[in-house]
Amino acid sequence: MAKVISGFSKLSKQEKIDWLAKNFFNNQNEIIETIQQYWNADEGLQRLHDDFIENTITNFYMPYGIAPNFIINGKEHVIPMVVEESSVVAAASLVAKFWSTRGGFKTEVISTTKIGHVHFMFEGDKKDLFNYFEEQKPKLREATSSITKNMEKRGGGILDIVLVDKTEQLENYYQLHVTFETKDSMGANFINSCLEAMANQFRRDDIEIVMSILSNYVPECLVRAEVSCKVEDLGGENPEKFAKKFEQAVKIAEIEPYRAVTHNKGIMNGIDAVVLATGNDFRAIEAGVHAYASKNGSYSSLSHCEVKDGIFRFWIELPLALGTVGGLTALHPMAKLSLDMMGRPSAPELMEIMATAGLAQNFAALRALTTKGIQHGHMKMHLMNILNQMGATSEEKELISKEFENKTVSHSGVVEALENLRKKV
Numbered sequence: 001m002a003k004v005i006s007g008f009s010k011l012s013k014q015e016k017i018d019w020l021a022k023n024f025f026n027n028q029n030e031i032i033e034t035i036q037q038y039w040n041a042d043e044g045l046q047r048l049h050d051d052f053i054e055n056t057i058t059n060f061y062m063p064y065g066i067a068p069n070f071i072i073n074g075k076e077h078v079i080p081m082v083v084e085e086s087s088v089v090a091a092a093s094l095v096a097k098f099w100s101t102r103g104g105f106k107t108e109v110i111s112t113t114k115i116g117h118v119h120f121m122f123e124g125d126k127k128d129l130f131n132y133f134e135e136q137k138p139k140l141r142e143a144t145s146s147i148t149k150n151m152e153k154r155g156g157g158i159l160d161i162v163l164v165d166k167t168e169q170l171e172n173y174y175q176l177h178v179t180f181e182t183k184d185s186m187g188a189n190f191i192n193s194c195l196e197a198m199a200n201q202f203r204r205d206d207i208e209i210v211m212s213i214l215s216n217y218v219p220e221c222l223v224r225a226e227v228s229c230k231v232e233d234l235g236g237e238n239p240e241k242f243a244k245k246f247e248q249a250v251k252i253a254e255i256e257p258y259r260a261v262t263h264n265k266g267i268m269n270g271i272d273a274v275v276l277a278t279g280n281d282f283r284a285i286e287a288g289v290h291a292y293a294s295k296n297g298s299y300s301s302l303s304h305c306e307v308k309d310g311i312f313r314f315w316i317e318l319p320l321a322l323g324t325v326g327g328l329t330a331l332h333p334m335a336k337l338s339l340d341m342m343g344r345p346s347a348p349e350l351m352e353i354m355a356t357a358g359l360a361q362n363f364a365a366l367r368a369l370t371t372k373g374i375q376h377g378h379m380k381m382h383l384m385n386i387l388n389q390m391g392a393t394s395e396e397k398e399l400i401s402k403e404f405e406n407k408t409v410s411h412s413g414v415v416e417a418l419e420n421l422r423k424k425v
Contacts, residue, residue: 009055017057048331064277064334065089066341069096071104072356079357080338081273086385088269091364092357102229105359107352113159113220114321116191118176118199121208126165129174129207133163136202140176143201144194151190156183158194176202179220184347186280186323188214216284217291218319223348225355226315227363234312236371243307245370250314253301260301263362264293267302267316270361274354279328279335285320292319303362316359320351386414396421 008016017035021028035058040046050056062082067089070077079096081089099105122129140161148157159179166173176198180191195212203209231243253263268286275282293299303316324347329335339345342353383404387397400417407413 013050013057016055020057045333048333052328052331062276067092067096067357067360069093069100070353070356070360071096071100072107072352074104077343077353077356078341079274079353080277080341081270081357082276083269083273085269086382088273088361091368092270092360095360095364095367099227099360099363102227102233105225105227105356107223107225107356109348109351110222110224110317111220112181112348112351114180114182114187114191114214114218115220116178116180116195116212116214118178118195118202118212119210120174120176120199120202121172121210122174122206123172124206126167130163132204133176133202137161140198140201143197147190147193147197151182154183156181156187161198182323182347184324185326186284186321186347188281188284189326216288216321218288218321219292219295221319221321221351222317223320223351223355224315224317225352225359226313227359228311228313231307231310231312242367242370243312246312246314246366247305247307249366249370250301250303250305254304255300257299260293260299263365264290264302266365267318267358267362270357270359271320271354274338274357275322277335277338278322278324278350279332279338280322281327285322288319288321303359314359314363316355316362318355318358320354322347322350322354324350383409383414386411387418390415390418392418 005019008019011019017032021031025031038058038061040049040059046059049059062084065081065083067079067081070079079092081092083089141158144158151157157180159181162177164175164177166175176195178191178195178198180187180194182190191214192212195214199209199212231239233239234242236242253260268289271285271289272282275285289302290299293302302318303314305315306313323329324339324345329339339350342350345353383401384397386409387400392400396418399421400414403417404414
């Protein structure tokens with residue numbers, strides 16, 4: 001059993017790998033070979049990747065695909081997607097093509113305000129605290145002037161500072177609620193630096209600062225995406241029936257949390273894939289989006305549908321705090337490529353593109369669920385995954401695919417069919 005190790009971070013990369021292989025694996029040479037085969041041949045590029053996090057030993061590859069044919073506010077887009085789940089990129093591409101001939105996607109950024117807090121405890125007289133806040137408020141801005149200088153030149157900065165009494169929820173608890181505009185940066189470091197400077201200015205003997213931190217819940221950093229067309233233009237054998245079932249499926253997700261969670265997960269299949277491709281923080285996005293889905297006290301659908309007067313409307317509204325400058329967006333070559341592919345969008349424009357990807361993914365899932373069933377497309381990819389695991393040739397894949405056109409795909413069934421085929425050959 002491996003002993004607790006001190007100074008691990010100071011070891012070279014090869015020393016870290018050797019220690020790992022020796023202490024946690026029996027097949028040491030094979031493990032080292034697996035780790036090293038994912039290193040980039042370009043040493044400079046590999047060093048760049050090594051510096052992204054601590055204790056790096058190799059790279060972990062994810063598929064990088066593109067979904068073409070998106071028309072957003074009249075402009076054509078190709079959307080990059082990094083995702084391991086089969087059929088996500090294909091579904092987005094099919095839906096993009098479907099809506100490209102029906103007016104495309106219409107998007108709008110509603111607001112871009114971000115939020116941070118100085119959390120503190122105070123046991124004294126509330127009136128005294130509020131008087132002290134009013135006195136300190138201009139000084140709080142002054143305390144951040146060196147930090148906000150460049151952001152203000154770009155049109156951003158601190159929008160407002162409010163003292164909030166939270167003592168009904170937690171004894172002696174107050175907060176400075178600060179709103180920010182960070183323009184094209186996600187702004188986490190900027191916001192946290194401002195908050196810490198404010199905390200240092202605001203503290204006094206009877207004020208206990210607990211922490212100063214941005215919030216990933218950004219209900220005022222909102223974007224909306226929508227598609228609409230005449231019901232008859234939805235196509236298919238019975239577009240009226242399809243539109244009605246589709247609307248019902250969305251309304252179920254609006255009132256049933258068990259369904260809403262899976263419904264919204266499908267939306268995030270599209271959004272997270274673009275978040276990753278652009279070097280943004282998918283954990284922050286996920287946390288903020290799901291909190292927003294619960295804003296009315298019960299977890300609900302992020303998307304909505306209405307069929308009225310012969311018109312089908314489907315839309316989404318959600319918070320997305322994104323950046324197109326700073327962080328990995330500038331450091332990671334593939335993140336830079338992704339942004340270049342989309343025409344170097346501003347942060348609000350990227351919000352619109354991601355919301356579109358989420359809505360497209362949701363439309364694809366709901367269309368499948370209310371028609372053929374969700375497994376129809378998934379099983380095709382599942383079949384290919386099994387055949388790839390079995391080392392099937394192109395000819396074998398074609399023959400087995402035909403065999404399972406109208407059969408349920410299972411791992412044992414595919415293995416048996418492939419073994420039988422090989423016996424015949």
